[in-house]
Amino acid sequence: MRVLVVGGGAREHALVRAIVRSPLVSETVALPGNAGIAREVRCIGGRVDDVPAVVDVALRERIDLVVVGPEAPLVAGLVDALAAAGIRAFGPPRAGAELEGSKAFCKRFMKRHGIPTAPFEVFDDADAAERHVRALGRPLVVKADGLAAGKGVVVASDVDEACAAIDAMMRARVFGDAGARVVIEERVHGQEISFHAICDGERFVPLAAAQDHKRIFDGDRGPNTGGMGAYSPPTVVTDAVHARIVREVIAPTARGLAADGIPFRGVLFAGLMLDGDTLNVLEFNVRFGDPETAVLMARLDTDIVPLLDGAARGALPTAALPVVASPAIAVVIAAAGYPGAVRTGDPISGLEEAAAVPGVSVLHAGTAKKDEVLVSSGGRVLCVTALGSDLDDAAERAYRAVDAIALPGSQHRRDIGASGRRRQTPRPASS
Ligand code: AMP
Ligand code: GLY
Numbered sequence: 001m002r003v004l005v006v007g008g009g010a011r012e013h014a015l016v017r018a019i020v021r022s023p024l025v026s027e028t029v030a031l032p033g034n035a036g037i038a039r040e041v042r043c044i045g046g047r048v049d050d051v052p053a054v055v056d057v058a059l060r061e062r063i064d065l066v067v068v069g070p071e072a073p074l075v076a077g078l079v080d081a082l083a084a085a086g087i088r089a090f091g092p093p094r095a096g097a098e099l100e101g102s103k104a105f106c107k108r109f110m111k112r113h114g115i116p117t118a119p120f121e122v123f124d125d126a127d128a129a130e131r132h133v134r135a136l137g138r139p140l141v142v143k144a145d146g147l148a149a150g151k152g153v154v155v156a157s158d159v160d161e162a163c164a165a166i167d168a169m170m171r172a173r174v175f176g177d178a179g180a181r182v183v184i185e186e187r188v189h190g191q192e193i194s195f196h197a198i199c200d201g202e203r204f205v206p207l208a209a210a211q212d213h214k215r216i217f218d219g220d221r222g223p224n225t226g227g228m229g230a231y232s233p234p235t236v237v238t239d240a241v242h243a244r245i246v247r248e249v250i251a252p253t254a255r256g257l258a259a260d261g262i263p264f265r266g267v268l269f270a271g272l273m274l275d276g277d278t279l280n281v282l283e284f285n286v287r288f289g290d291p292e293t294a295v296l297m298a299r300l301d302t303d304i305v306p307l308l309d310g311a312a313r314g315a316l317p318t319a320a321l322p323v324v325a326s327p328a329i330a331v332v333i334a335a336a337g338y339p340g341a342v343r344t345g346d347p348i349s350g351l352e353e354a355a356a357v358p359g360v361s362v363l364h365a366g367t368a369k370k371d372e373v374l375v376s377s378g379g380r381v382l383c384v385t386a387l388g389s390d391l392d393d394a395a396e397r398a399y400r401a402v403d404a405i406a407l408p409g410s411q412h413r414r415d416i417g418a419s420g421r422r423r424q425t426p427r428p429a430s431s
Contacts, residue, residue, distance in 0.1 A: 001309065002027050004058050005041075006048050006078070007069025008034045010332070010363040010383035011290035014297040015067060015304075016041055017361070022305035029061055035374055036364025048073045051081045058087050065090065065309050068266070071287050075101040075147060079266075090308045091266040092286050096257060099268075099284040103143045103152075103183045106284055113256035115249055117281045120185035126170035129182055133162045141185050144169045146178030150214075150226050151339075155187060190275025191236050191419075192282070194292045197250045197270075198307050200316035201263040204254045205307065206246050208299055208323050209237035210292045211420065216339060218415045225339040226380060229416030231329045231391060232295040236274055245272065249281055265311045294330035294363055294385040299323050329394040329417045330385040331402050335366065336409030338379040342366075346408045348374045348381065354401035359387045359394070362401065376407060391421045 001024050005012050013036050019028050020040060031054060033043030044061075046053050049072040058066055066082055068074055068091035077094040091097075098105040110117040118141075123129035133140055142165040144152030152175050156162035162184070169179030192214075196207040210232040216222040237245075249270050257264040269285040269292075288296070297304070301322040310316040336343040348367065351374070355362045363385060366378020384401045388394030395417050402412055 001025050001064045001305070002062055003029075003305075004061060004063040004066045005030045005033075005069065006054060006066060006073060008032045008037065008048075009069065009290050010365040010380065011288050011293040012069040013037050013363040013365070013383075014293045014385075015069065015288070018297045018300070018304040019067070019308075022303045024303070024305045024309070029063075031057055034364045034377070035367040035369050036362075038369075049076045051076050051078050054078055055081050055085050055087070058082060059085060063087060065312055067091070067308055069287060071097065071100050071147065071285065074266075074286055088309070088312045089265075090312045092264045093262065096262045096264040096266070097286045100286045101147055102145050103283070104145045104181055107183055107185070109256060110281060113252050115252050115256070115281055116279050118186040118188050120183050122181065122183055124181050126166055129166045129170065129184060130163050132184060133159055133166065139187050141187050142166055142169065143183040143185065144175045144179040145181035145183060146175070148175040148178045150224060151175070152178060153224075188273045188275065188278075188280045188282075190273045190278065191234070193234055193237060193272040193274055194230070194289050195245050195249070195270045195272055196288065196292065196296060197246075197254070197268045198311050198316065199254050199257075199264050199266065199268050200311040200314050201265050202254070202258055202314070203316045203318045204250055204268065205316060205318050205321060206242070206250060207296050207321065208232050209234055209242060209245070210289070210295050212289065212292060213413060213416055216411070218413050223339055225334070227289070227291045227332065228334065228413045229329070229331045230289070230291045230295050231327060231394070231417035231420055232292075232299055233327060235420050241274065244279065245270070248279060253284070263314070265314060291330045291332055291383050294383050295328040298328040298361070298385050298387050299326070324387065326387045326389060327391045327394050328385060328387050329391065329398045330383050331398050331412055331416050332365075332380050333382040333384065333402065333405060333407060333410050333412045334380050335376045335378065335407070336411070338411065342379045343409060344375070344377050345370065346376045346410075348376060348405070348407050350405040353404035354384060357386070357397050357401040357404070359397050360401040361385050381407060381410065391417050395421070
């Protein structure tokens with residue numbers, strides 16, 4: 001089988017590493033990939049959201065299976081265009097990608113199908129949105145409807161902050177058309193959990209739970225990012241909680257998509273808030289998480305290709321997935337300036353020493369080769385992943401590897417997984 005991986009982050013590097021190990025695959029190519037992916041497979045230049053160009057590459061390369069990493073090409077209809085060209089793809093069609101591409105669509109879908117989520121209203125008019133916020137008179141969350149690079153959510157601490165967010169999104173259009181419509185929802189509290197399931201349009205198979213660290217600084221301070229690190233499994237997700245997430249979130253979502261006539265063959269990634277025994281879905285993504293994929297692939301103890309290809313064919317093998325007992329941690333090394341304007345072109349060294357730490361694998365994200373030197377080329381540059389006998393051991397290995405890497409001006413969090421290490425006794429359910 002010939003496989004094309006679309007994307008160029010640490011998520012795609014982790015997927016490429018898993019795919020090339022499969023005896024079912026004769027060649028893997030990536031578009032556009034990055035300097036680390038280029039060490040393992042052939043990379044072809046191009047923009048992931050240039051749908052006709054990606055389809056041309058897939059045809060020219062006689063690709064049997066396209067694995068789509070990021071959301072933008074899914075929302076742009078890449079999977080629909082590949083299907084029209086007779087090429088199988090892992091990823092939902094445009095109609096399914098709306099779950100991530102439109103928060104209003106997602107919230108209405110959840111309400112219609114009885115999936116637990118915070119109460120909300122949708123507004124197309126800024127004055128009406130402000131009146132609603134002032135009438136309720138309590139802290140609310142304001143979300144731009146469309147894709148806003150993870151920045152379109154304001155968890156407002158008072159009414160004025162919520163109104164300022166409405167003004168910025170709907171009148172000043174700081175996120176362009178993505179902010180023409182907003183969702184205003186009740187604030188919920190608790191532990192955030194990332195939960196992935198692979199779906200084939202009918203059946204699904206859950207992966208292990210993970211926890212992301214979205215803020216740039218230690219202690220969950222500073223601005224939101226795409227994700228500064230992750231670990232799996234989170235202590236709060238006991239077997240009972242895992243089963244409950246499958247029963248109350250994943251199963252009704254897969255059923256709802258099928259009932260709505262959407263052949264969802266890809267990853268359903270629920271962003272959850274868990275507070276004691278209260279479970280709420282904050283959002284759905286329609287692709288693998290980044291950095292979650294680093295820890296999920298580290299722990300997945302089976303060939304991923306039958307899962308990806310089975311889902312794409314609508315014939316997913318649904319046996320429970322073997323997962324290694326060892327926990328995994330991924331620490332992101334980001335460029336100077338991230339998540340604002342980033343500096344690129346800085347030299348990267350120490351990767352061999354880092355990769356030599358037992359249990360560690362160093363995934364590339366924003367890296368490029370310039371005059372034979374490895375340099376930074378994006379906001380998140382590397383993702384250092386480690387398996388360990390327990391979370392402390394995994395963290396010790398990951399940080400030993402991180403400390404071996406030199407990148408001028410780089411930033412990383414020192415507390416990835418610390419919340420999981422502290423919470424050894426989950427709060428008992430009250431029922
Ligand atoms: P989202 O893109 O919808 O996941 O929102 C981004 C981040 O905003 C989430 O990771 C949460 O930390 C926070 N958030 C979103 N919705 C809520 C909510 N209803 N209550 C509290 N925090 C939220
Ligand atoms: N790490 C969160 C995401 O991939 O959206």
